[in-house]
Amino acid sequence: AQTVTQSQPEMSVQEAETVTLSCTYDTSESDYYLFWYKQPPSRQMILVIRQEAYKQQNATENRFSVNFQKAAKSFSLKISDSQLGDAAMYFCAYRSSWDSGYALNFGKGTSLLVTP
Amino acid sequence: DAGITQSPRHKVTETGTPVTLRCHQTENHRYMYWYRQDPGHGLRLIHYSYGVKDTDKGEVSDGYSVSRSKTEDFLLTLESATSSQTSVYFCAISESDLGTEAFFGQGTRLTVV
Numbered sequence: 001a002q003t004v005t006q007s008q009p010e011m012s013v014q015e016a017e018t019v020t021l022s023c024t025y026d027t028s029e030s031d032y033y034l035f036w037y038k039q040p041p042s043r044q045m046i047l048v049i050r051q052e053a054y055k056q057q058n059a060t061e062n063r064f065s066v067n068f069q070k071a072a073k074s075f076s077l078k079i080s081d082s083q084l085g086d087a088a089m090y091f092c093a094y095r096s097s098w099d100s101g102y103a104l105n106f107g108k109g110t111s112l113l114v115t116p
Numbered sequence: 117d118a119g120i121t122q123s124p125r126h127k128v129t130e131t132g133t134p135v136t137l138r139c140h141q142t143e144n145h146r147y148m149y150w151y152r153q154d155p156g157h158g159l160r161l162i163h164y165s166y167g168v169k170d171t172d173k174g175e176v177s178d179g180y181s182v183s184r185s186k187t188e189d190f191l192l193t194l195e196s197a198t199s200s201q202t203s204v205y206f207c208a209i210s211e212s213d214l215g216t217e218a219f220f221g222q223g224t225r226l227t228v229v
Contacts, residue, residue: 009156043222044222045206045208045220047217047218050217096214097214100172101147101149102147102214103161103164104208105161106151106158106160107158
């Protein structure tokens with residue numbers, strides 16, 4: 001399985017500020033997708049954003065955007081105008097057609113705290 | 117919300133007993149997965165299925181078995197539960213398109229005492 005690394009176990013941001021969560025991955029493949037999932041205290045896994053490796057344009061979903069650097073194998077998540085409801089565990093995930101049945105391969109997660 | 121249900125939601129069991137967790141979907145998705153989530157480890161793949169009676173091992177499959185006799189049901193069995201299998205277990209479903217979203221169940225918290 002491909003290795004996905006989230007080097008920040010915990011991050012903190014003030015409400016209305018911007019925060020960036022880091023993710024790097026290791027692969028020799030050219031065709032893959034990257035995802036960010038959010039897990040609030042309810043434990044539900046919620047898709048935040050996805051990025052296709054072939055697309056150079058960075059994905060954006062409202063306040064969430066990514067910085068995808070394919071050559072550097074980096075996929076960071078930027079949250080703008082942070083809200084209290086953004087407090088959660090965030091997981092970066094990799095998926096390719098070569099891995100186990102299209103299974104998502106997750107990083108260990110970053111716990112995001114949002115302070116008023 | 118995607119139709120995926122895990123049962124039970126919580127379970128406490130004794131070491132050495134068999135335990136079966138159930139995942140049920142109403143989406144007719146081809147792929148189904150079992151993950152376990154532990155602090156400091158993220159989610160790790162236990163087993164997955166790519167069709168009825170078609171299953172394969174994931175990263176942490178030792179001590180677990182699975183079965184899929186119908187498209188909608190994917191069962192995870194701990195043959196003889198150990199304390200190291202205390203965890204939160206997630207089922208997920210997906211279509212085979214690489215970019216499609218994987219949908220997750222609510223999770224099952226299993227405690228082995």
